[in-house]
Each structure stands twice: as structure tokens, then as C-alpha cells.
Amino acid sequence: MPVVQKNVSLASMNTLGLNAVAAEFAEIHTKKDLVSLKESGFFENSSLFILGGGSNVLFKNEISKTVLKVSLNGIDIIEAGGETVLVKIGAGEDWHQFVQWAVNNGYGGVENLALIPGTVGAAPIQNIGAYGVELKKVFEELEFFEIQTGKFKSFAADECNFGYRDSIFKRELKGKVVITNVTLRLTKKNHKINISYRSLADYLENKQIDQPDIRDVFNAVVAIRRSKLPDPESLGNAGSFFKNPVVPKSTFKKLSEQYDKIPHYPVNGENVKIPAGWLIEKAGWKGKRVGNVGTYENQALVIVNHGGATGEEIYQHAMKIQNSVKKIFGISLAPEVNVVE
Ligand code: FAD
Numbered sequence: 001m002p003v004v005q006k007n008v009s010l011a012s013m014n015t016l017g018l019n020a021v022a023a024e025f026a027e028i029h030t031k032k033d034l035v036s037l038k039e040s041g042f043f044e045n046s047s048l049f050i051l052g053g054g055s056n057v058l059f060k061n062e063i064s065k066t067v068l069k070v071s072l073n074g075i076d077i078i079e080a081g082g083e084t085v086l087v088k089i090g091a092g093e094d095w096h097q098f099v100q101w102a103v104n105n106g107y108g109g110v111e112n113l114a115l116i117p118g119t120v121g122a123a124p125i126q127n128i129g130a131y132g133v134e135l136k137k138v139f140e141e142l143e144f145f146e147i148q149t150g151k152f153k154s155f156a157a158d159e160c161n162f163g164y165r166d167s168i169f170k171r172e173l174k175g176k177v178v179i180t181n182v183t184l185r186l187t188k189k190n191h192k193i194n195i196s197y198r199s200l201a202d203y204l205e206n207k208q209i210d211q212p213d214i215r216d217v218f219n220a221v222v223a224i225r226r227s228k229l230p231d232p233e234s235l236g237n238a239g240s241f242f243k244n245p246v247v248p249k250s251t252f253k254k255l256s257e258q259y260d261k262i263p264h265y266p267v268n269g270e271n272v273k274i275p276a277g278w279l280i281e282k283a284g285w286k287g288k289r290v291g292n293v294g295t296y297e298n299q300a301l302v303i304v305n306h307g308g309a310t311g312e313e314i315y316q317h318a319m320k321i322q323n324s325v326k327k328i329f330g331i332s333l334a335p336e337v338n339v340v341e
């Protein structure tokens, strides 16, 4: 049975470096721990928050909730015949370390997702994505603990309702389940190299790598990310603060009459995705600092804690950016980061 501690500082457990305190805190290492906690009544507390690596959360208040930290480990190959492998990974495993393990073993499919912080268990929550690939591309199934019934259940991809930075776990099942492991299908050969993302293709071209393998893609993604994104170890942040807005083609057309170089990506026949970073930069926020909070100098979509900022300050800063983009462009930005009240 895990020890339930009181007043535990979460400062080292969130990448924004916020000084939040958990009123109650328990860490689970096995599935049995979940069952014991259920029997002890731990889950009857209505203010439960499930924490992975804390790289996509903003604790708005200093005294926060009852926190359950998920630290279930293990990487197991459960099927290896044919051209693919099925790998079952404990929810508490570090995502990037898992990607490294895959590349070192010659397994393809996750190399574009290198260097994304956080845990494997959180990856399906927002269907993590980067450099032209989303988790759903390699996803096979996951297992979760249903808090209300105390039962373990499995979901296949079609039950997870994956979308752009979205899934059923951010909606109907938010806070109701604890993901315990995730199974992914990776390629052993005939890897599907994806260099469709412009900056990735440009990087490889500059390095004169015209037939990249999975390690080349991995190395390129790591290098590009290091040049653009701040390392939370030295500058607190939670990655992109907002999602890139998806707007109707007509809205995009009007905007492009005014700004002819507006970057954009077609989503389907009717909608276009516009980089929020571009909108925020154009609105004058790039690299701007107000007190302890600012936006990153190389990437306006990343809100940074220059040290000592409170959750409320970061939240208010984000709202100012949101209002200003709405006023200038008429576009509403939606936060990607999970704001914990
Ligand atoms: P946490 O922040 O701990 O939690 C996130 C959410 O998931 C919370 O709502 C939490 O309650 C829930 N949760 C966590 N674990 C579980 C579980 N086991 N069961 C149920 N619910 C759970 N994201 C991208 O998609 N692409 C990127 O390129 C990217 N780049 C980033 C770069 C930086 C520098 C940073 C700081 C973040 C970046 N992110 C990116 C965001 C973040 O890394 C991902 O969202 C990651 O999956 C969060 O994992 P975590 O373990 O830290 O989750």
C-alpha cells in the first residue's frame, strides 16, 4: 500500500517550476497499488489529480489537490513475429527514453516524437504529436484503471477518439481513469520514414542526408527541437501553451489578403491550421517579458517562467496573449496545457 503523504511540494514535479503543494500525495509503482488505494478510500476524495511528468500542467493555485503520481515501469515486447513488434510500456516510463530504446533496437515509428518530455501514460491523453507524426499512428491499445468501479479495462485506438492534441481522456473520461500501460506497434524493417514536416526535410537536406534512416530522423528532430524549445531544466515551460487554431478557409483567405506570408497547413477541404506562434509573434509578444513571465525568444508559443512566477501570473499572462490575438486577428486560441484549478 503506497504511503499517503500530506503537504508535498510539487515544485520538482512540474516543468513550469511552480511552487504548488499537494494537500495529499501518493505514488504508485504497481497495479496492485491502485487496488490498495481504492480499498483505502483514497479515490473518494473529489479533488483528485493524476500526475505523470508534469510537463503539460499549470497549477493555478498554490495549494492544490490530492495528487496521484503514476510511476509504473516496464518495457516488454509482447509479440515479435512478422515485420512489426508490439511493445507494452508502463505508464510511468519516460517517453523520450522509450523512443531512444526503440531507435537503439532498430524499431521504427516513434523517431519523429523524440525529446517530447513526460511519461508514456500521458502520451495518449493529448495524442502527442510532432514533426508530422502523432501517437495514434503507432498506437495499438492501452489499459486503464477505472476509478469508480476499481476495474482494469482496455481500449483500442478507435475507442480513444484521438484528434489533434485531443482524446476521450481529455473529455468524457477526464480524471476518471488512470492509464496503466500503453501498447504500440513498431516496425522492424521497411520503416515508414516521414520527413513531410518542412523544417525536418530542410534540416536533412542541409546535412546532405538524402536517404535518412530512423536514427537520422531521430537525430534531426533532437537537433531542431534543441534549437527552438527551451530546456525546462534551465527555463520553466510546458511546451506550446496553446493549440494551433483550425479556421475555415474563408477566415484564412481574409487574413492572407492582409498578411500575404501567413504560414498555414491544409487540414481538410474546408479548414486550415494556422501556427499560433506566428499569430502571437505578429501580436508583438515574442520574447516579451512581463515580471517573471514571458514568451520564449525563439518560439512565441512557449510561455516561460523566468523564475519565481506563480501559476496565477502565468495564467493571466496567457489570457492577455489570448485576448490580444483575438482582438487583432479575430481568432480564439485554446490552451493546450492542462490548467489545474
Ligand atoms: P502531465 O503533464 O503530468 O499530465 C498531462 C495530463 O495527462 C494531465 O491532465 C494529467 O492528469 C493526465 N495524465 C498524466 N498521466 C496520466 C495517466 N497515467 N493516466 C491518466 N491521466 C494521466 N506535446 C506534444 O504533443 N508535442 C510536442 O512536441 C511537445 N513538446 C513539448 C516540449 C516541451 C519543452 C514541454 C515542456 C512539453 C512539450 N509537450 C509536447 C507537452 C508534453 O510533453 C506532453 O503533453 C506529454 O505527453 C505530457 O506528459 P506528462 O507525463 O508530463 O503529463
Ligand code: EPU
Binding pocket: 129, 130, 131, 132, 197, 199, 228, 238, 239, 240, 241, 242, 243, 244, 263, 275, 276, 277, 278, 279, 281, 286, 298, 299, 300, 301, 336
Ligand atoms: N512561427 C512563427 N513565430 C514563432 C513560432 C513559430 O512565425 O514564434 C511559425 C514558424 O515560422 C513556422 C510555424 O510557425 O512557420 C510552425 O512553427 P514550428 O515548426 O515551431 O511548430 P509549431 O506549430 O509552433 C507545433 C507543435 C509542437 C511541435 C511542433 C513540431 C502545437 C500546438 N505545437 O509547434 O508541439 O513540437 O509543431 O511538430 O501543435 C507542444 O505541443 O507542446 C509542442 C511543442
